[in-house]
Amino acid sequence: MTEGVPPRVDADLVDETSPDRVDETCRASARAWNDFRLLPRRRRAALLRDIADALQDARHEIVPLAHAETALPVPRLDGEMDRTVQQARFFADVVEDGGYLEATIDHGGQGTPELRKMLLPVGPVAVFAGGNFPLAFSVFGGDTASAVAAGCTVVVKAHPDHPRTAAATLAAVRRGLRDLDPGVVAMVSGFAAGAELVRHPLIRGAGFTGSLGGGRALFDLASSRPTPIPFFAEMSSVNPVVVTELAASRRGASLGALLGQAIVGSVGQLCTKPGLVFLPRAAGGAVLVAGIRDAMTAAGPQRMLSGPIAARFAEGLDGWRGGVRFEVDGVLDADTAAPSLAAVSIADLRPSLTHEVFGPAAIIVWYDALDQVTDAIEALGGQLTVSLHFEPEDRTALTALVHTATRQAGRVLAAGVPTGVRVGWATTHGGPYPATTAAGTTSVGAAAIARWLRPVTWQDAPEWMLPDELRDEPEAPLPRRVDGHLSPRS
Amino acid sequence: MTEGVPPRVDADLVDETSPDRVDETCRASARAWNDFRLLPRRRRAALLRDIADALQDARHEIVPLAHAETALPVPRLDGEMDRTVQQARFFADVVEDGGYLEATIDHGGQGTPELRKMLLPVGPVAVFAGGNFPLAFSVFGGDTASAVAAGCTVVVKAHPDHPRTAAATLAAVRRGLRDLDPGVVAMVSGFAAGAELVRHPLIRGAGFTGSLGGGRALFDLASSRPTPIPFFAEMSSVNPVVVTELAASRRGASLGALLGQAIVGSVGQLCTKPGLVFLPRAAGGAVLVAGIRDAMTAAGPQRMLSGPIAARFAEGLDGWRGGVRFEVDGVLDADTAAPSLAAVSIADLRPSLTHEVFGPAAIIVWYDALDQVTDAIEALGGQLTVSLHFEPEDRTALTALVHTATRQAGRVLAAGVPTGVRVGWATTHGGPYPATTAAGTTSVGAAAIARWLRPVTWQDAPEWMLPDELRDEPEAPLPRRVDGHLSPRS
Structure with a gap:
């Protein structure tokens, strides 16, 4: 290539x-x-x-x-x-x-x-x-x-x-x-x-x-x-995205555009790119796929980070062939990758389809019931993210899936797409193996x-031996726990 | 055996x-x-x-x-x-x-x-x-x-x-x-x-x-x-103990008794047993060794946890022979171990003497200057503990040794013996490899x-999806950091 x-x-x-x-x-x-x-x-x-x-x-x-x-x-x-x-x-x-x-x-x-x-x-x-x-x-x-x-x-x-x-x-x-x-x-x-x-x-x-x-x-x-x-x-992470039937029927077009852009953004070269999109086999699902397809097609072919990266992307897509239908089948040229979207029934989601393919590609997984999705995500390895798109009425039906998501991933999204990672106090960018x-x-x-960092304890040490942070009156105050009680600044 | x-x-x-x-x-x-x-x-x-x-x-x-x-x-x-x-x-x-x-x-x-x-x-x-x-x-x-x-x-x-x-x-x-x-x-x-x-x-x-x-x-x-x-x-840890010349000369007898008891307590079958005791080649050092020797001899032979443990203890002592002088040379009988104390000059502290021997035994290492001790502890692997016995006047001379101790060990003691591990908020029982x-x-x-434990972040999640600890008003309050500010109980 x-x-x-x-x-x-x-x-x-x-x-x-x-x-x-x-x-x-x-x-x-x-x-x-x-x-x-x-x-x-x-x-x-x-x-x-x-x-x-x-x-x-x-x-x-x-x-x-x-x-x-x-x-x-x-x-x-x-x-x-x-x-x-x-x-x-x-x-x-x-x-x-x-x-x-x-x-x-x-x-x-x-x-x-x-x-x-x-x-x-x-x-x-x-x-x-x-x-x-x-x-x-x-x-x-x-x-x-x-x-x-x-x-x-x-x-x-x-x-x-x-x-x-x-x-x-x-x-x-x-x-x-x-x-x-x-x-x-x-x-x-x-x-x-x-x-x-x-x-x-x-x-x-x-x-x-x-x-x-x-x-x-x-x-x-x-x-x-x-x-x-x-x-x-x-x-490595395929960052599963799940859309409930209600969400698909009410917000299919906008969700489709959002997801399509997340798949092709940065030429799909993001560890948090959605790689598996679980959609309901229902009217809303078709609308949603159309939205994804349009956004991906609009992005068109883009140059990847390097020739070898593009070659590996092509290999990844080849690994999908047989058993999946391509909704958008990108042609690859040298180090340029075209967006690719495959689709498969959840019953046919074989393990070889659940590995990360680094580039602007994703697989739609058609499901009939959320239980199937829970089982499928349970069977995936650890993930950086799991994203859930749902409506308030879905709450009860989502219980098992939410538990599975928190077990499998370092970040669980209830809105938006996983590709942005906010740098904050509450950030987790991690997850069980093979995510990390x-x-x-x-x-x-x-x-x-x-x-x-590693912990060190000083036992019965004089003040001079201690770092500032552990002295009775530290020059630069900081949160400390003293005799079990946490003070935000002491 | x-x-x-x-x-x-x-x-x-x-x-x-x-x-x-x-x-x-x-x-x-x-x-x-x-x-x-x-x-x-x-x-x-x-x-x-x-x-x-x-x-x-x-x-x-x-x-x-x-x-x-x-x-x-x-x-x-x-x-x-x-x-x-x-x-x-x-x-x-x-x-x-x-x-x-x-x-x-x-x-x-x-x-x-x-x-x-x-x-x-x-x-x-x-x-x-x-x-x-x-x-x-x-x-x-x-x-x-x-x-x-x-x-x-x-x-x-x-x-x-x-x-x-x-x-x-x-x-x-x-x-x-x-x-x-x-x-x-x-x-x-x-x-x-x-x-x-x-x-x-x-x-x-x-x-x-x-x-x-x-x-x-x-x-x-x-x-x-x-x-x-x-x-x-x-x-595995040999828990080095260092006594300065001043401490040995002022408190040799009491330190000796303390250390001797720590070496033989629980038949030396503690991960925090002092295994290497660095003593100054000075008058106080001899007094201190006499104190250790007396305490160890007073303990006498004791049964170990099992026959195989006693056999490994005997093997460990055999590994010391040649080049070390035994101050107290315990006779072993079946699963009973007698306290053993060897002594060596710091110049002769070969690596085979720095591995843990599980049982009531220790090696006195005679030093001339604290720099030698710093180098010797730097050369040891990671330790659960390093213990320093000194007098206020030693402060300047100890600087390098204190830094080395905090690099090598999970706990640095400035008084007492390492064998007791207080269970508290500030406990560290750990250290660099091979301690852990x-x-x-x-x-x-x-x-x-x-x-x-592992971290999980919920992004834009509704209240019902969150654990109690992350809701706006948790039923069981706890310390939280909100927008960068730590509150001890919110």
Whole structure:
């Protein structure tokens, strides 16, 4: 498929970092961490804001590079840059708030020791940049920003599809670091370097956004080290959407347009793209499909992130053929993908149709009763999202499905589409395997910082030995639990 | 070593649960979880108190069984039963408080979705009972109590050394369950059954207390499943203790007695037993060693948990020989262990001396300067505890050592001995590998509940779809963060 496509990325730019250089980079990261871990919270918050400013200042350089390397439209990349900058500032707020530290004091007395606990950064960590978000999940995306917020130093494994974007972003981050050790955020490139990074004894954890195959292979490496480290991979999800008969009959046209746009937005290259759409075999369902079809057709063919990504998309569609009917059957040309929509009866929803196909494609699954949908979603693996579109009268009929949705997914939507992920205090971007390798975590939002922390308790320690956060009168107040009672700011 | 020792455990009692029966037990656990996960917080707290009462009522039956099966003294087991009962009640308080749920609301508006997040139980989990705590880390020990508190059902893998204690404890727990499904806490036995349990598709996580070899093997099984699950193993620690020259010279005799008792208490069969004691090569050091020696000699030979445990203890001591001088060289007889104390210069502290030897033994490490101690502790693997005994004047000299201690251990003591673990809000019983497989967690204290939870966010959901904890006016108030602001009770 990809023969004859001129490469967007100059191969000379994709340095394969040598094993020696990976080792040096990790050692430099560990040296930088020795001081960085002790930086007061207020200074770390200021650093995050400085980096946000530096990224903002460099956006006119970075966004065009990202556009050239990924073919993503400039408005989309502008939005992604806004998100990246805001995310860094948001983590500054999280750090200043301090609640994430879980500072806790149990006073002692009469033979009972005094305990003072808080979370500390785990050490230097690795971050694998995602291919589909050259800014927001890349060099200073959510993983790096949350790790730096936690007080960890980061070695980024750059994504091979956007090396110049990565280099320009790193340069901006380094300007934001000012007089801090540049080793606080470093970068390596190349497939082998990624494996070296995960195996390096000084690396204490890793974050990843990408495919199931890549994520699982690196998770296995991380878990089989002599000293295992946590590997937080966000990988694969088909993000089922369910529309009830009532919702389809009352809002079929508007829901169809909404869903169609969600399937083709960013050329379907989003981990939260709806991949399975459960529709009632009823009049409203047909209207809804027409709406999806129109929105997808209107989007037309678009260039994907790279030739190999387009080739994998074509393979994914080939895997669907036989047993499904194509409503919209896109023709693929080099690295350009046309929207594709298949349809199948729920009785024929075989497992091979329930794997993520990365690109502007989805499968309509026709159902007769919501029980069938509950069973089908129960049989899927873990999901980032499950979306439910219903009317107030559906409440009773939805009980089982809602329970299944909360068991299977990290986010349950009762309106809208899952493709937007709000960065907030209450965000969960995660879910049971294979959505992620760590169902207990989120890779977006305030709680993403928790992945890079570990608890330490000081027992009967004098004031001077304690971090500011655990002293009787901390200079920078924060939420604390003292003798079981939580105070928002003490 | 163990020939001719009459077995304490009737082999007929140690049923090897068949693979079919393990499967049935896991299925029953999953069925029980379907309802149990929805039990309101107040009812789960009441359940924990009912189980505590049932254990208390059965203590006169359970403690003698534990004594017969483990040879641990009755007063020690009485204390352990108190701890087990109090721990169940403590988790009832944690559940009622509700802060562990991290309930968080970000209101929406103007195109921004509303997010409401809290933690939900992961599902049925496995708990591997520890050998050295037949009550507090066994059928309803900290792992099971915290998992039930989280809303998970539990399948316990009983420890082979105390099957009758386990059966009696399970019976008491079941009485505490009253009309709830008995599948909420179930039990299997046997080595193969343990492996089946970790591999079972319905099991979503596991807790373990035991040896490095066993813990790592099961961690590897859990990580290599088609759907990996977290395996929280608490395994191996030598719990270094450091005494400064000033502390040794001023408090040598009393510190020696304290440390000696900590080494031999519970026949040294504690994961927090001090195994390496760093002493200054100065006058105070000699006084201190005399104190340790006297306390250890006074304890005399004691029966260990089992013949195999005693045999492994003897092997551990054999591994020390050559290059170390024995201050107290215990003679071993069948399943009885005599206290053993070796001494070595810090220059000769080879890696083979830094592994845990489970039993009443420790190594004195003579140092000349605290820098040497810092380097030595830096070179050890992760630890459950590091203990520092010093005087106020030592503050400056201790800076590097304190930093190293907080990097290497889950708990840093500035007084006392690490063998007691207070169950509280601020407890950390954990540490980097090989102390545990999950440095970000604790297996004791309020935060132990976090291992069994995963976040879910509801987006734009109607009130009826939300758990009570996320509604505008929850029936059972709890700490929540709303639009970034934490309220202790809302």
